[in-house]
Amino acid sequence: MRALVIDDSRAMRRIVTGILTGFGYEVRDAEHGRAALDVLDEGWLPDLATIDWNMPVMDGLQFVSAVRANPAWRSMTMMMVTSESEHTQIVRALAAGAHEYVIKPFTADAIRDKLALLGLLPQEVSL
């Protein structure tokens, strides 16, 4: 399976990439929503995108809306991974089209549990 990790923090990209690689994902990353759209435009369509909210150039919510506007990208599951933890923000992201929401700080176990709920955890990874 493929994942696209979108976060303006290089440290957070490394952490999330490390977790997903451990679950068997092939991972690419992008430092903001615009760069992530460029990856999709190349034709590299992931099964999963993890998306930070606050980023320069194009934020996570704008990215989610852009993906939802393109029927060719409908198969991609979008999981917000962000420090925006207010209920209203979670509702906004889900209403825009995100499938799941993980609040920073998170653990690898939290990511694994969310992926299992989404049916995106490779079978060889035990719960």
Add this chain to the structure above:
Amino acid sequence: MTTTDTGARRRSGDVRPVITDLIDAATVEAIAAEAWVALVGEDEVLVPLPGELPVDIVSSWVDVVGPWTGSVVLTTARSTAEELSRALLRDTAPAVLDDEDVADAFGEIANVVGGNVKAALPGPSALSLPQVGNAPLVRNPADVCRLDLLWRGEPVAISVQGALPPLPGTTPTRKNEVS
């Protein structure tokens, strides 16, 4: 009939909350402790004891703009910020951490702590991207919630501080002691 403007109505309308009306130190400490365990490591604890910050310090912060406007600021020694960054990156850390790596990782810790502090405040509020450098000045000493902590024996200060000066007739401005 003439009336005299005593200023009473204007002053009552100008009342705005200070941070200690909205969040207490225990809540900020709990948020920071959770962030530390998740980001820095499962066995990493913040001890609520004051330590003396050295001369060579660095701060990371995010701004919160909403019913309360201010910054959530982490300040520590540069060497401690580097150690924190290495702990956060764990086995993904490069052999040599450059300044950009440290700024990025230390900024992300402020982002996570600040985002969760924002969620505990009355909203809606907006959160800025993290910044790293010299801490913003304390504009109103009455609008500060500050924690002095130790991580691995090294001092770390967390300050949730208002961005606005005191209203006329209240506490005077002074410089931030940790900047």
